[in-house]
Amino acid sequence: MKLMIPASGGLDSTLLLYEALTTTAHDVVAVHYDEGWLAVRDPRREALAAEAFDAIAAWLRREAREFRTLYGPTVEIDSSSAPFPNAERPVRPGFAETERTGWHHEIFATHGHYAGETGADEAWVALNTWNRRRDTAWLGIERVAFRDRAGPGRALRYPWLAFRNGVWTGRSRLGNLRRIPAELHALTTRCYRDxxxxxxxxxxxxxxxxxxxxxxxxxxxxxxxxIEERIEELAYFGRHFDKADAATYRHRQIDDVLRDEEGWRAWFNAEGIGSEV
Ligand SMILES: [Zn+2]
Structure with missing residues (x-):
C-alpha cells in the first residue's frame, strides 16, 4: 500500500513517520508543505521547519529505512464556495470563542492534493487527542476538503485516534513525547514560536x-x-467537553492546566501516584 504522510518537522508527524517506517511495510512518501505564507506561521519559522524536515529524513533513512520525500506549497482554495466558508465560527454552536475555518480547510485540501499527486492509497495525519476536543464538527471540513482534491478511492486516516460513544480517544501529546526516540526528538522543531x-x-x-x-x-x-484523563477533565477535552461553559471556555485552557504547578503537586499528593522528579 502507498502511504502519504504530511510531515511538518514537528513532534507528532515525525513520530508517525518513524512508526510507519519501522512497524509497517508500506511504501511511504513524506510531504513537507511550505506554510510560510500562513498567518499562523512565518517565513523564518518555515525555513527552520524545512531544515528540520531534511535532518529528520536523513536520520530516518539511516536508522529506519528508505522512503520518498517531497516538498511543495499548500494549495490555495476559494473558501467562499466551500461548504464551510472562510470565516470565524464558534468552536461549538453557542460558544463565545471562535476559530477560523479557512486555514483548517486549506491544510486538508493540501493533504488531498498531495495524496492525489503521489498516488497514495491513504493519507495518515498525525492528530493526537489534544487536537480533537471539538466532537466531530471539524471532520466534515476535513473530509470534504481532502476528497475534493484527492479524488476518489483515497482514504484520510488518523491512525492514533478513534471516535467512540461521542468521544475521541487515543494517544495524547504526552504519549508521543514518551515514544519518540530522543535523538529523533532533538531534530524536530520543538517550539511553535521560533x-x-x-x-x-x-x-x-x-x-x-x-x-x-x-x-x-x-x-x-x-x-x-x-494524568491524561485529569488534563482532559481540567481542559474540557474528550468526554469532559460537555462541561465547558459556553461563555468562558477558552481554547488555550490547556496551557493554564499544564502550567499549574501547585495544582499538580496537590493532585499528585492526593492521588498518591508516581513520585516527584
Ligand atoms: Zn515554545
Whole structure:
C-alpha cells in the first residue's frame, strides 16, 4: 500500500513517520508543505521547519529505512464556495470563542492534493487527542476538503485516534513525547514560536515538554493514563467537553492546566501516584 504522510518537522508527524517506517511495510512518501505564507506561521519559522524536515529524513533513512520525500506549497482554495466558508465560527454552536475555518480547510485540501499527486492509497495525519476536543464538527471540513482534491478511492486516516460513544480517544501529546526516540526528538522543531531548540516557555509544544519531564518521566502507563484523563477533565477535552461553559471556555485552557504547578503537586499528593522528579 502507498502511504502519504504530511510531515511538518514537528513532534507528532515525525513520530508517525518513524512508526510507519519501522512497524509497517508500506511504501511511504513524506510531504513537507511550505506554510510560510500562513498567518499562523512565518517565513523564518518555515525555513527552520524545512531544515528540520531534511535532518529528520536523513536520520530516518539511516536508522529506519528508505522512503520518498517531497516538498511543495499548500494549495490555495476559494473558501467562499466551500461548504464551510472562510470565516470565524464558534468552536461549538453557542460558544463565545471562535476559530477560523479557512486555514483548517486549506491544510486538508493540501493533504488531498498531495495524496492525489503521489498516488497514495491513504493519507495518515498525525492528530493526537489534544487536537480533537471539538466532537466531530471539524471532520466534515476535513473530509470534504481532502476528497475534493484527492479524488476518489483515497482514504484520510488518523491512525492514533478513534471516535467512540461521542468521544475521541487515543494517544495524547504526552504519549508521543514518551515514544519518540530522543535523538529523533532533538531534530524536530520543538517550539511553535521560533522553531529553534530553545524553550519559549509559552507555546503548547514547550509547555507539554516541560510538563512531561516534570511529572511524567517516572510514571508507568497506568499513571500516565490518569494524568491524561485529569488534563482532559481540567481542559474540557474528550468526554469532559460537555462541561465547558459556553461563555468562558477558552481554547488555550490547556496551557493554564499544564502550567499549574501547585495544582499538580496537590493532585499528585492526593492521588498518591508516581513520585516527584
Ligand atoms: Zn515554545
Amino acid at each position: 522553531g529553534g531548540p530553545g524553550d519559549c516557555g509559552a507555546c503548547l509544544s514547550c509547555l507539554a515538554r516541560v510538563f512531561h519531564d516534570r511529572w511524567c518521566r517516572s510514571l508507568d502507563d497506568v499513571g500516565l493514563a490518569r
